[in-house]
Structure formats: structure tokens, C-alpha cells
Amino acid sequence: MLTISQLARYAGVTVRAVRHYHAIGLLPEPCRDHSGYRRYDAGAVVDLIRIRMLAEGGVPLSRVHQLLDAGGEEFAAEVAEIDRRLRADIRERQHHRRQIARLAAGDSLALPAEAVAYLERMRELGFPDRVIEIERDSWILIAAQMPDEIPVLMAIKHATLEHETLRRHYLSMADLADCSPDDPRLPSLADRVADFLEAASTVATAVAADAAEEEPVVSEELSALLDTVFVESFPCAARLLELLEDRGWTGWTSVRRMEPVLPRRCEEA
Amino acid sequence: MLTISQLARYAGVTVRAVRHYHAIGLLPEPCRDHSGYRRYDAGAVVDLIRIRMLAEGGVPLSRVHQLLDAGGEEFAAEVAEIDRRLRADIRERQHHRRQIARLAAGDSLALPAEAVAYLERMRELGFPDRVIEIERDSWILIAAQMPDEIPVLMAIKHATLEHETLRRHYLSMADLADCSPDDPRLPSLADRVADFLEAASTVATAVAADAAEEEPVVSEELSALLDTVFVESFPCAARLLELLEDRGWTGWTSVRRMEPVLPRRCEEA
DNA sequence: GTCCGAGCCTGACCCTGCGTCAAGGTCAAG
């Protein structure tokens, strides 16, 4: 007859674990000797070892109970399920390893390297810090939602930045940063933005075609969030969007040419 | 500005988790709007994404805190450590997968495939169920304590089973199952067991030599446990062991030839 | 105006799988 600590040693678990299994009814309480000590037979070691095998395979203790009673059919199904879970766990950990590696390599935690380079280039070209900050925050959000599309998206942005006319337009839009909603410069700013959008869309299409990919589509939700970031970051943003609609463009992040609807044109007057 | 649920969605965590991080001081509480709602900027998304990257890598939240503040040097060391842990985790899970696979292949829990085959062979040869059950439990215990030795041990047992004379002896020992301590067949059973032991030891040595390994040594402790299983399983076991001592053998699991001590011989009379 | 569903707030308890005291009773050896 074994004491609890002998039992535990044989099965390779702690005494506390054994008592825990008793408490949750997983291992039946054995009989007690005259002084109240638990006394186990060798069968208990076998039971305990079986429990451990399943528990170490990641089976929750509550399920181990049913599993040990289960017949071959049911048991095989359960085992298959456990194996699936283990495989998923392994894949997950491998993914985390890659993440962590990137985290160690790039100095920026939430931004992919391409985006870091892009922001750096903006700084070189003299964009205001405020604008760059908003760009950065936006790219963090984009990277979080659609990491795979980042390369193509960044290629488009880079091409825009290195395109002479577009860069000039883009830089001239920097007024954005310090306009109030009733600033007299706004209509002319809107004109410049409209010109920019016109030219930029063809560049984007060309770059995407070059990369032999279709231009990535930003989800409605993400688009809305980025628009919110934009509107909240610049006091004049809401008004600017109105002016852009007058000029035939709707949206900001996912900007689209509007169909020339007459009633709209009327509102313009 | 984002609400807590937007923040959570963008970082891929639950709202509850965000609040938890606030509670433990991992993520700073943002400012509140007029009605007490938390309002986040995109920077919070960055913070949260960094926290998740580390947490998902298995870093305890308490350490994530220090890690995010740590400089490049210290940080790199920590990341290496995390990676090491992830690799170990992956290996562990792969081990469990193998365990589970074996567990599914053999229909018996906690038994290596070789042992399952051995028990199957015993069943074919007509050993009583009770005897086979005890064998099974014993092998579970052995496999738990010295899994690496199982192949050699099983090879020995298999050889014993396929050895004509030995098999005959072994089968004839099946009386064991239903003898009481004062059964008249016991002395003759003891004779047969003694014969068996004599022959078996040479087979064991030969098989081990064939496998180019030394015959595995079962630890004193395990030996004692297995003897206990034996004694508890068969009512006549204790008496049989006495009779065997009379015949010059001591122990059961790790049976040894006794030195011919005269006082013992006297007891026989 | 008001009504509804969705979203926010705090506070509190629940879960797993044990670890870790606390406060005592027991056992075998010296």
C-alpha cells in the first residue's frame, strides 16, 4: 500500500495535484488507514498515469473524466480532436516566433519596415510633423488589419511621393494642418486636393498593375476608422470633405468619383 | 478618437482585456469624454498591439510592462529568451502529439505499441484475462518510469513467449489466477515457476546481447511497486513467493537466485 | 419627444490547475 507522496512520485505528479484530482472527483478517494492517511493500491498509479497522459496532451481535467470512461469509438474521435488542437497550438507558436523575430529585427514594433521608410521620406521632403504623425497612426491601423497588403499599398504611396507633380500637389496640401473650418484658403485647397486625387488614382492603378496585383481594397470599416482619424485630426477636415463632394469626390481613405447627380450640383449653388 | 470597443477590434483583443490591462497598469488610462467614456487615440492601438505581440509570445503580462520600457540591449536578450521558450513549447507539443498518436493507435491508454502487441499475443495464446490485465497494469507502470527501456524489455518478453518450452511453462503458470493461499496445487506451481525462471534468465541475456544492449535494470523502487501489484492481484501470491524462496529464488519482478543459506533451507522443513 | 438597441461604466464573482501557507496530527529514528 502506498502513501500519497509515493503515489505522486510514481506517477510523476505533485501531492497537491493528486489531492486536487480527488477534490474534483477525477481520481476516487482511496480508503484511509487508522490515522486517516490515504492508502493507495497500484491501480491508483495506473489511473493517475492515464490522467496525466491526457492532461499533458492539453485535455482539460473536466473532460479527462469523460474520456477515460469513453468507449473506443468516441475515444478515437476525441483523440483526433486533441491532435487537431495540438497542431493548431504549434502553428500558433510558430507564427508568434515569426512575429517576435520581426519585432527584434525592425526597431518599430507595430509598423512594418516599408512604412517606417515611407514616413522617413516624408520627413525628408518637408511634410509637417503633424501630418506625418497622422500618417503614422493611420498606417499602424492599416498594418493591424491587413498586413499582407502593406507591400503593394506602400509601393503605391512611394510612387506617389516620387512622382514630381503629385509630390508638389501633395506638399501643397500641407495647409490642411492649420486650417480652421472657415478658413478662406479651403476652397483653393479643395481644388488642389481634387487635382491630386485625379492624378493619384492613375498612378495607383499603374503601380498595382506593375506589381501584377490588383489594387488592394480597404474594408468599409477600416476606411471609416481612418476617415474618423482624419476628421478628428484636422479641424477643417469635415468642411474639406464637403467641398470635395462639390467637386465630385466622396470619401477620403477610399475616395471615389461620384456620379454627376444633378440635385447635388444644385446644392452647390 | 476611438471608443474602447473600436480600439479592441483594431488590436484584435476583447474589451475586457483592454480594461484588464488598464487595471494592472499595463496600458495607461486614456482621458474620458463628457459622459465618462474612455476615448483613445491611435497611439493606444500601437501600445495595445505591442502588448499583444509580446503576450501572445507567452510573456507574462507583468513582464510585458518592463519589456516595453527596456532598451534595445536588454530587449534583444529578452526576445531571444522568448524565442527559446517558444521553441521548447513547440517541441513539447510535438512530443505530446506523438504520445497521443500512440494512444490512438494502440487501443490502450498509456501503453506503448509494443506492449499492446505483446498483450494481444498473450490473448491469442490463451492466457486468462485476469493475468493479462495484471500484465497490462505492470507495463503501464514500467513505461511510465523507464520509457526508453521498453523496446528491449519487450523484445525479451516476446522471445520468451515464442520460445516453445518457456511458453509451455508460462501458460501452465496460469493456475495462479485462481489459487487461494492454501491451495494444494501451490507447491507444484512453485516448481513450474522455478523451472521457468531458470530457463527464462538465459533467454533474457541472449536477447539483450542480440540487441547489443545490456539487460535493463529495473530500479529497486519500481521493482517493489510491481511486486506489490503482483501480491495485491493474486491471493496466493504471497504464499507463492515464500515457496519460491524455499526453491532458491527471491523477489518477483527482479528475481534473483539466492545464495544457498543453510538456515533458510531449515525453514523449508 | 421618446423609444430602442447598442455601447459604455463600475463592481463583483467565476474559471483552471494547481502553489502555498496555516495549524495541527502521526510516524519512525535516534
Next chain:
DNA sequence: CTTGACCTTGACGCAGGGTCAGGCTCGGAC
């Protein structure tokens, strides 16, 4: 008779949140 190793029950603690409960607020539809 003491000492130290074990045993007992009971209780609280941990991470990392999940899940109410009970109440306030928001935005849109009617």
C-alpha cells in the same frame, strides 16, 4: 522525548481574463 519528515483539512492566491448585474448614454427611427 525530541526531531524531522509526512499526513490531514481549509483557505487564499495567481494569470488572464469571461460573464453577469445594474445603471448611464448614444444615435437613429418613429
